[in-house]
Amino acid sequence: MKSLVLHHERCTGCSLCELICGLAHFKENNPKKSAIHIERKFPVPGAFEVHVCNQCGRCKEVCPTEAIIERDGVYLIDPGKCTFCGICIDECPLDVLFTHKDLSYPIKCDLCGECIQVCTPEAIHWSK
Amino acid sequence: MYGYGGKVIRIDLTKKKIEKKELDPSLAKEWLGGRGFIAKILYDEIPQGTDPLSPENKLIIATGPLSGTFWPSAAKIVFGTKSPLTGGYGDSNLGGFLMAELKFAGYDMIVLEGASREPLYLYIDDDTLELRDANPYWGKGALVTEVELKREIGEAFQIAAIGPAGENRVRYANINHEYGRQSGRCGMGAVMGSKGLKAIAVHGTRGISLYDPDGLIQITKAALQHITHQPYFKRFRLYGTTDITDWCQGMGVLPTKNFMFGDYEKEEKLAPEPMRKRILVRDKACFACPLNCANYTFSKKYGTYIDGPEYETIGMLGSNLLLDDIEEVQYLNTLCDDYGMDTIAFGGTVAFTMECIEKGILKQSDLDGIDLRFGNFEAIQTILKKIAYQEGIGKILAEGSKAMAERLGQKSEHFAIQVKGLDFSAYECRGAPAMLLSFMTSDIGAQHTRSWAIVQDMDMGRDSIEGRAKLVKELQTLRPLMEMFGVCRFPWLEVKLDFGEYVKAFNAVTGLGYSKEKLFQISEKVWNLTRAFWVREMKDFGRKYDLPPGRVYEPMPSGPAKGLHLTEEKVNRMLDEYYEFRGWDQNGIPTEAKLRELGLEQVAEDLRKMNKI
Numbered sequence: 014m015k016s017l018v019l020h021h022e023r024c025t026g027c028s029l030c031e032l033i034c035g036l037a038h039f040k041e042n043n044p045k046k047s048a049i050h051i052e053r054k055f056p057v058p059g060a061f062e063v064h065v066c067n068q069c070g071r072c073k074e075v076c077p078t079e080a081i082i083e084r085d086g087v088y089l090i091d092p093g094k095c096t097f098c099g100i101c102i103d104e105c106p107l108d109v110l111f112t113h114k115d116l117s118y119p120i121k122c123d124l125c126g127e128c129i130q131v132c133t134p135e136a137i138h139w140s141k
Numbered sequence: 142m143y144g145y146g147g148k149v150i151r152i153d154l155t156k157k158k159i160e161k162k163e164l165d166p167s168l169a170k171e172w173l174g175g176r177g178f179i180a181k182i183l184y185d186e187i188p189q190g191t192d193p194l195s196p197e198n199k200l201i202i203a204t205g206p207l208s209g210t211f212w213p214s215a216a217k218i219v220f221g222t223k224s225p226l227t228g229g230y231g232d233s234n235l236g237g238f239l240m241a242e243l244k245f246a247g248y249d250m251i252v253l254e255g256a257s258r259e260p261l262y263l264y265i266d267d268d269t270l271e272l273r274d275a276n277p278y279w280g281k282g283a284l285v286t287e288v289e290l291k292r293e294i295g296e297a298f299q300i301a302a303i304g305p306a307g308e309n310r311v312r313y314a315n316i317n318h319e320y321g322r323q324s325g326r327c328g329m330g331a332v333m334g335s336k337g338l339k340a341i342a343v344h345g346t347r348g349i350s351l352y353d354p355d356g357l358i359q360i361t362k363a364a365l366q367h368i369t370h371q372p373y374f375k376r377f378r379l380y381g382t383t384d385i386t387d388w389c390q391g392m393g394v395l396p397t398k399n400f401m402f403g404d405y406e407k408e409e410k411l412a413p414e415p416m417r418k419r420i421l422v423r424d425k426a427c428f429a430c431p432l433n434c435a436n437y438t439f440s441k442k443y444g445t446y447i448d449g450p451e452y453e454t455i456g457m458l459g460s461n462l463l464l465d466d467i468e469e470v471q472y473l474n475t476l477c478d479d480y481g482m483d484t485i486a487f488g489g490t491v492a493f494t495m496e497c498i499e500k501g502i503l504k505q506s507d508l509d510g511i512d513l514r515f516g517n518f519e520a521i522q523t524i525l526k527k528i529a530y531q532e533g534i535g536k537i538l539a540e541g542s543k544a545m546a547e548r549l550g551q552k553s554e555h556f557a558i559q560v561k562g563l564d565f566s567a568y569e570c571r572g573a574p575a576m577l578l579s580f581m582t583s584d585i586g587a588q589h590t591r592s593w594a595i596v597q598d599m600d601m602g603r604d605s606i607e608g609r610a611k612l613v614k615e616l617q618t619l620r621p622l623m624e625m626f627g628v629c630r631f632p633w634l635e636v637k638l639d640f641g642e643y644v645k646a647f648n649a650v651t652g653l654g655y656s657k658e659k660l661f662q663i664s665e666k667v668w669n670l671t672r673a674f675w676v677r678e679m680k681d682f683g684r685k686y687d688l689p690p691g692r693v694y695e696p697m698p699s700g701p702a703k704g705l706h707l708t709e710e711k712v713n714r715m716l717d718e719y720y721e722f723r724g725w726d727q728n729g730i731p732t733e734a735k736l737r738e739l740g741l742e743q744v745a746e747d748l749r750k751m752n753k754i
Contacts, residue, residue: 025433027426028241029365032211035348036358042210043348045245053296056288056320056446059422059437114346130362133369133431134378134424 014086015124016140017065023136024061026051030128030137037127038120046113048122049137063136066109066122072101080118092118142169143352144206144650146249150270152263154336155196155255159270164249170653171740173625173663174205176232178250179221180670183230184744189677193225193328194310194335196256202243202341203250205627209241209349209428211357212646213364213638214629216240216427220324222332223678226312226486226541227562227586230674231327234590234624235301236427237319239343242299246345257337262302264294265343275339279308282479283317284447286340298342304481306529307334311539313486313564317478321437321448322427325483326563327585352652360645364638368431371636378424380413381434382452387412389456389568392599393702394576396569397460398515399492400558400692403569404700407465411455416467422446432631440468445475450484453589456567457488462495463516473521480529486541487528489564491521493542493557502551509533555691561586561675570689571697572705573598575609578715581687582613584671592616593634603702606711610718618664625664666739669723669731673744676730676753683728687716730754 028051031044039046049065066088073081073088080094081101095118102110102119110119129137142164151160172181179201191197201221208215218240224231243251246267260275278286283304290300299318306314307330314330315323324330351357368374376384386408389395393403409415420440425448426433435448450458450470458477459470477484495515497503505512509527511534513520527535537545542564546557558565563586570577575594580587592613601608619640623630626647632638644657676682689712696706720727724735733754736745748754 025424025426025430027428027430027433028238029211029429029431032429033358036211036354039348040354041348042351042354042357043245043346044241045346046348055437056284059425059439059446061423131365131431133365134433 016068017124017129018138018140019063019065020136021060021062023134024051024063025134025136026053026061029131029133033127033131037125038123046116046120048109048111048120049128050109050111064107064109067107068122068124069106071104071106072110072121075100075104087124088121089123090118090121095119142166143350143652144210145169145174146204146244146247146349148248150248150251150265152251152253152272153255154253154257154261154272154338157257157272159272161270169206171663172667173622174208174249175203175217175219175234175624175627176221176621177625177663177667178203179219179232180230180667180674182252183221183223184670184674187223191223193223193228193332196254196336198223198254198332198335200253200329200332200336201250202253204240204244205625206651207646208627209244210351210650211361212429212628212650213361213368213632214427214430214432215627216430216629217624217627218243219624220316220329222327222329224327224585225310225331226328229561229585229678230671231329231585232624233315233324233326233329233585235316235318235322235324236629237299237322238428239299239301239318240627241428242343242345244345244349245347246343247347251341253336253338256335260337260339262290262340262342263338265341265345267345267347278302278339280305283481284320284475284479287317287320290340290342294342295344298344300340300342302340302481303330303333304479304529306480306482307331308339309529309531309539310334311482311528311531312541313483313490314481315483317481319448320446321435321478323478323483325485326588330481351650353649357646357649360642360649364632364642365431367638368632368636374432374636377635378433380417381436383413383416383436383450383455385452386455391701392572393697393700394569394573394595395460396456396558396565396567398463399461399496399556400565400569401698402700403571403697403702405460405463408460410465411459411467411470419467420471427629430629432635434631438471440471442468443472443475445472447471447475447478449478450474453567454484454488457485461488461492461567462521464518464521469518473525476522476525480525482525482529485566486564487525489558490538490542490545491524493545493553494524494538496556497549497553502549502553507534558690558692559587560689561686563587568595569702571693571695571707572603572702574603574606574707574711574715575601575612577689577693577707577712578609578613578719579616581689581712581716582617582719584668584675590620590630592620603705606715610715610722614719614722617668618661621667622660622664625667662739666741669736669739669741670744672725672731673736673741673748676748677751683730684716687729688712
């Protein structure tokens with residue numbers, strides 16, 4: 014099964030991954046609506062860390078409304094069934110279920126791979 | 142309107158009044174954004190003769206329609222004002238993330254006027270706009286302020302701050318953001334300080350509406366493919382602007398010892414590869430940029446982190462002051478950023494002062510006992526602090542090299558390396574006539590980014606002036622569009638992304654359907670308006686304001702450019718041709734016909750009433 018491989022040390026913090034994620038999923042030029050998030054550790058030590066779901070499936074286990082389904086190893090949120098209770102967000106081991114004030118469900122990576130296409134420093138790629 | 146945030150913030154700092162206004166659609170259609178907005182508002186709203194450091198001056202902070210969008214390096218915001226350093230039109234762009242954040246909060250532009258007696262900072266969080274107490278930050282460095290303000294209000298905020306140099310109105314004080322990026326030139330920080338504004342903090346959560354999102358995605362993905370397949374891509378993303386240091390040395394255009402020479406015997410110690418090995422922490426990018434030209438560095442020797450030094454700083458604080466240790470340059474870069482001072486103007490002013498000492502025009506006793514010789518690192522640190530706090534001799538250096546030369550006389554203007562009061566960026570031009578003409582005719586003074594023509598100079602014959610006027614005029618028409626769109630020039634300049642792709646992106650974002658020709662016409666209109674601003678503000682404005690310092694007439698004494706120099710005849714011939722291409726008279730004043738052709742009828746009326754045309 015495919016998965017994302019992250020090389021945090023190659024990330025330059027450009028936000029192109031966050032931008033394309035928002036555009037691909039919400040047709041909106043808004044990196045704040047992204048399932049991938051770059052953490053900026055500046056001025057000290059001067060580093061970036063990429064945060065994105067690794068499809069562990071913990072969210073599905075804890076969801077009380079069965080709003081999260083698994084398809085070919087990818088966990089997807091059904092906004093129609095989600096009550097935005099926040100349990101999956103709290104339970105996520107990597108803290109990679111993100112929220113935006115316009116949305117009444119968490120934003121979660123669906124492994125579409127759009128971010129890989131625009132990551133010019135090759136900080137994100139598919140596992141071999 | 143697609144591509145625009147749709148709102149403008151107007152603030153009167155005297156009255157502490159904040160207004161939110163709709164963006165005027167005709168302003169967007171006719172002036173695009175960024176420096177187009179700034180030129181229009183400065184000309185229309187600042188009364189003739191306004192003192193740049195008075196409450197009547199305005200500080201305008203403008204994004205463009207592409208700022209913050211999914212387009213390579215859509216990462217520019219422009220600050221503009223009547224410059225306290227030059228007295229004329231001033232603008233200076235800034236990379237990083239501020240432009241995107243402001244658009245995501247829904248705003249295209251901030252216009253500041255008036256002055257507060259109490260230090261304030263501007264807080265923007267989507268719809269919430271507040272002027273907040275900045276007493277806890279006043280007196281602190283720009284870098285420290287960014288750290289502490291984020292700690293107080295949140296890491297998600299983007300901050301632009303001034304340091305003590307801005308608070309104390311040093312005429313080349315700048316505005317800092319993102320730990321080492323600046324709106325660096327023309328004294329933006331002094332104007333912000335004169336208004337009692339310490340910082341601007343922005344957070345936004347909204348999207349930017351696009352006319353054709355799918356079209357933009359397609360154009361941008363193709364652009365990214367193009368960029369990553371260019372042979373220069375890999376090298377530029379490693380070294381950024383520092384990559385040019387070796388090239389400048391090889392061509393004899395690296396400013397050395399106040400531009401006396403064009404090469405530096407110890408340049409290899411400042412060169413890009415050793416610098417990367419010695420101090421690089423991280424390759425870093427501005428918003429949406431595939432090129433990540435920033436070198437985020439750490440000096441073990443001094444314990445300082447900074448985004449830099451860039452080439453310009455290496456030239457102006459390294460070779461031009463005869464400092465050969467990249468960690469010393471990195472440290473001075475960090476100090477300049479924290480005090481909030483332009484490294485180019487600081488380097489130029491200090492080098493000028495050092496030459497005054499060598500020539501006996503100034504004595505050590507005139508300099509509060511500071512032994513300000515070329516290469517004296519300790520003395521440079523001492524004078525930097527004195528300038529930032531306007532102490533003793535620092536008050537004189539804080540006025541800039543042109544003002545110093547006027548004060549000192551004794552033909553010191555010959556080696557005050559500036560045009561219109563703005564110090565040269567780091568290019569020695571005796572063997573680079575197009576670069577020199579670019580500095581001479583740039584509408585803010587001797588800044589390199591208006592038309593960076595030095596590479597073409599090498600191909601066109603270094604002792605010839607043929608074709609230079611046309612080249613410079615063409616570059617000055619295309620290049621400023623980048624700062625009207627709100628994007629960085631580097632994908633176009635460094636990895637040859639065709640300008641036609643920018644036109645496609647502009648239209649996919651805005652839906653305005655403009656042709657390249659239409660955009661060039663708008664750019665020319667902006668250039669003529671900024672020229673008219675100078676004509677209006679300077680009683681005796683004309684050709685003499687476009688002339689370079691006398692040093693360019695001295696033959697280069699040694700190195701790769703040995704023997705090269707300009708003559709007054711050549712300089713004037715370049716100006717003759719340049720004015721001709723511009724449709725200006727032979728004193729460099731826009732003609733009535735040209736102004737009317739560009740739709741600047743009111744400007745033509747104004748200048749006519751003043752007997753300028």
